[in-house]
Amino acid sequence: MCNKFYLILLLLLGPKVWAQQPVFSGSYKELFKGPPNSEQRDEWLANLKTWRDKQKADMHYDNSFYVNPSLKWVKHTFIYVQMMAHDRFFYDPVTRKYTVNRYLADLKKRYGGIDAVLIWPTYPNIGIDNRNQFDLTADMPGGQAAVKQMIRDFKANGVRVFFPIMIWDHGTRRIGMKMPEALVKEMKQLGADGMNGDTMFGVSEDFYQYTQSENYPLAFQPEQSLRSLKMLEWNRLSWGYFWGYEPAPGVDVYKWVEPQHQVNVTNRWAVDKTFDLQWAFFNGIGYNSWENIWAIWNQIPDRYAEVIRRISAVYHAYPDSWSSKDWEPYIPVLQKNIYATKFPSAGRTIYNFINRDSAEVKGGQISVPYHRGDTYYDLWNGHQLKAEIKNGNAILSFDIEGFGYGSLLVAQRPLKPAENAFVAKMAVMSKHKLKTYAADWKPISQQMVTIAKTKVPAKAPDGMINIPATDKFQFESVGVMIEGNELPTAVGVQHSWESHPSRSQKHEMKVASFYMDKYPVTNEQFKKFLDASRYHPADDHNFLKDWVKGSYPAGSARLPVTWVSLDDARAYAKWAGKRLPHEWEWQYAAQGTDGRKYPWGNENIKTNYPPADTARAMRKPTAVDAYPAGASPFGVMDMVGNIWQWTDEYADLHSRTAIVKGSSYFHAQTSGWYFPPALEVNKYGKYLLMAPSLDRAETIGFRCVVDAK
Template sequence: MRNKYYLLLMLFFGCKGYAQQPAFSGALKETFKGPASAGQRAQWLEDLKAWRDKQKADIHYNDQLYNNWALKWINHTFIYVQMMAHDRFFYDPLTRKYTVDRYLADLKKRYGGIDAVLIWPTYPNIGVDNRNQFDLTADMPGGQEAVKQMIKNFKARGVHVFFPIMIWDHGTRRIQIPMAEALVKEMKQLGADGMNGDTMTGVSEDFYQYARDESYPLAWQPEMFISNYKMLEWNRLSWGYFWGYEQMPGVSVYKWIEPRHQVNITNRWAVDKTPDLQWAFFNGIGYNSWENVWSVWNQIPERYEEAIRRISAIYHAFPDIWSSKDWEPFVPVLQKNIYATKFPSKGKTVYNFINRNTIAISGRLISLPYHKGDVYYDLWNGHRLKPEIKDGNAVLSLDMEGLGYGSILATGASLTPAEQAFLTKMAVMSKRKLKSYSAEWKPIPQQMVAIAKTRIPLKAPEGMIRIPAADNYEFESVGVMIEGNELPTAVGVQHPWESHPSRSQKHQMKVPSFYIDKYPVTNKQFKKFVDATKYHPADDHNFLHDWVKGTYAAGTEDMPVTWVSLEDARAYAKWAGKRLPHEWEWQYAAQGTDGRKYPWGNENLKDNYPPADTARIMRKPTAVDAYPSGASPFGVIDIVGNVWQWTDEYTDLHSRTAIVKGSSYFHAQTSGWYFPPALEVNKYGKYLLMAPSLDRARTIGFRCVMDAE
């Protein structure tokens, strides 16, 4: 799911294995180019069929898995969505319940609903400590039993459930059996239907072999282009990265080789969904309606929502026809820049059309061989068509919006009651043109969770340092998130003075004087709080995970307390008469007023903070007073390089995120997709929040502040 990774793969693979193929289009060679002219279409189609036959013969293609009735649902997975487990429509941390009905109702209302969901609890938080992909799934609220029930809830509503494969996860806690074997066991224990191979150019055969039980087969779906066509035998689905759109649509390579292979076009950062939806409709393939992108909400504008609703309705009205082994793209039409595909089946044929013109067209569109008794229906507009019979052909006219869609059913049979009802529904929907719906995109607004002021102490509290007021503090901060620059007005957070979320902030502000803990809160200090209040959170999974029998291990009393959620830290702060710092307060206390990068200056002096731990086992943090040379200009110690520290929380309609500062000693290796460090004090990490069970980490602690004026 990483743009740079795509480019590296293309450089590596080049055109290897493609020497005999027809011309390609699309960024990742997942589509064929169409015929150069209408006159060349017949030869082009014959060449394409010959190429397909040769490819199948060369690899001794076996379609056994496509004949497995237990996987028939894959061919009906038209609208598919990747979602974050952290989405607030999916889980309510107040009631501690999964809200599957609420999540699905929102999608049903906006664009007609979905057929499958990919639940994502891992990246981008993975690597903040050494929990691996199995641990993060196990840490989802309620544990395995609650997750199993949540999956049952989806499936009871006709939605199939996928989880990701983090094939690159080799820098966190080691497991003792092969990853493929472990993931297959996990998915079958949970009751999931399939897995998406993150960054995989085809889910490898070992996954398929471990899941060969035909009574419970799993569906495999690589994220990227499939590097070896042999893999199509068990990769029943794939994502379609059809970027680099041209005027003429491309033909899906994998669907052409195996018409029962289900592709779902994916383009998560796109705002204009027209090319994606048109190319999907032309090929009779699905769409990934991904909106929550690592907590960045890229909502589908309502015009494209409505297009998805209508495309989905047509797909579901004739669910099996799109897998027709005799489908043919680029059927000749009578108007320019209109492209058609034919999907024949027993007794009926559907023709899909896309208008690549920006202006509407009307009138004669296609001429079809006529047989007595043939009738024709405009599926997009929901009514019967009256053909013009001429020279043994039926000439059909159709109205299509600019950049719009059309669909015709040709049949010699009577419509079923369900098909009649579908036409009635389409007639109602089509009364309003797509162009009348707004295509405007807006970033979703965020709010910073308010932090109440503390009482003003009469004298300096023990263990705290007074930070003087600053009338013109130049607060400048930048997020270290790996992705998202395609939407610069949505990535990051929205500070109170900003009109939209952004990755970087630069703001001159007045900072009142405050006190801040000289050191992060230690195990010993947190134990006093627990003993005094009998504090025990309702969601206690991972709470003080490294303590034994209610106390910390000998020799760790002066280490920063970790495995505490944002809620746990706030509870401690309230008991102590303190609060958590705002991000800018933390940064001011660490940086002073001269804009330095590190608490001690602008040079990265590695003797001023703990050494990095790159082992998968992961050691404990160091004592908070171990590196006095790393003090800030105000004397604040252990502020970078030992543990991340909680500061502000931001919420929007779909996500909760926390700003963590100071970085930690743990640096997961082997991949660039792990939670990135932010050692410089003018950088921040954006940590996704779901529930305390998942949010608590071995590398996140906190320090408190008190107001001084």
């Protein structure tokens, strides 16, 4: 009844009442819709200003955090990238060195470089055991000293460094203080500049309060939209999830309320970046050039890389213009499908343009008030413009290619030498139209790391079971990775018979006969290896972490050895005259030829493997011979539910990953973002590799095979 009354009242009062409230656009209400038409533009803009003033007054808005001189850099964070700590351009496990310069040189070559980096060492591996987000950062190669130096290396190149907040991480090892306090202290110790709140609808105020008590300002950037505009006071940045696009660009809500707030448009699975980059340029905001997505490589195609290079060049030539408190969107223009925004500053006014049509638009683009002494420059194409003066206005003409960009500078005083150099630089850059650069995308090629055959023994080795050859093994497997279906030809791994990586495999194959360890390698067996070989890894952080003074704890001889890296497992296998199994060999030994889901059949019989451990403290694995009823058709034991087991490694230009099979007893609770179980033998986990210090886990062990006749 009440709703009907107000509806009738609004209809009677007319359209101006409707126009008082801005209309939001997109799924996350981070954009305003533009004016209905050009005639209503001034009224629309007045309503936006009234709305902004009212919002600030109602929440007693305080922008003191924005005027903090130690955070001035935030509004210049135009090109920002989330990167995996596991990226091969970032760390070299052979030399055991962070290769920051190599990483940055690649980005500079391809799209002009970055202003900030979000280093991500946690998800999707977190939850493989009970190491929490602090442990995983501490386990990065070289420890805290090397990480601090790596951060200094980024800063020496003018790049600010962020780390994630895994606010949902409440299923791993407990910490001794509140998460916001612990994270702020950690960032202060490392010398980091900011934090990204994974899944957070605004980084909460307690994080900001701890920066105050620690006297260490950090820039906070939530992944999701803000729960309230009040959170703008301490959330200096945000991601722009501008989904639900419309032909006319939306106006960024947060930038409108607080012009110094930096937004980085983010759309990690997109291949065509046109909308994302146009929306960013129209609003004078930044872009998240995210390519390594959990070891799924979504490289920016050349055309959009060139757009980023040119947008970044314009932004950096006039870095303070884009946070102008007097910026205005939807400036009237002279051509259809062209949209413009004005960014005024002292002695300079810049207009950014986007073309929302596929056809190039030539001729007069905009009419601006004429003032004697003003000069005009086409910044995008790099040359001075001659204005046509008519009725006290200057009409400026220049070309904007299809789905392209423009940038006009109106200068109230002569250009400085750096400005002239920039205009000349853009003239060179714009000689090649954007349409001449390739916009196509293809998945990155991936290779399986070769596993050399072993010598064929004269008889079955002790403790091993013969797995007979088969000509028709139906190898069907699917990865349990949480994300990636948006790029179906990139997620997963690429076998020799596949043209691209894939989450699932279905392939009939021949499998030669081999011997497989009846049980996973135990602590007792690994100790014999160490005593005989004197093996000790160069990167020994976390190596046999649960052992004491070079030996396993009393009573754990028959427990599977864990806290061993893929390299540690290979070293053992080589010493023993064995090798690690291929994933299909492991699956065949566990499954037989009837396609069963579990070693014993198709029913999940929970008494055939260890019970799940959901406690944050996490118990030890179970003895390898504790569940004889869980045997495979060939009599191989302890294949599922106790520990994950190393099999194949896959590598591409940017990532290394291992296929782990069998799942473990530890099941982290409270979130669906933890490393998922894969108890069924036709499933696999994809475990990202960086360095042994980080790769070793309390739930990953291995078993070996030997080739047979």
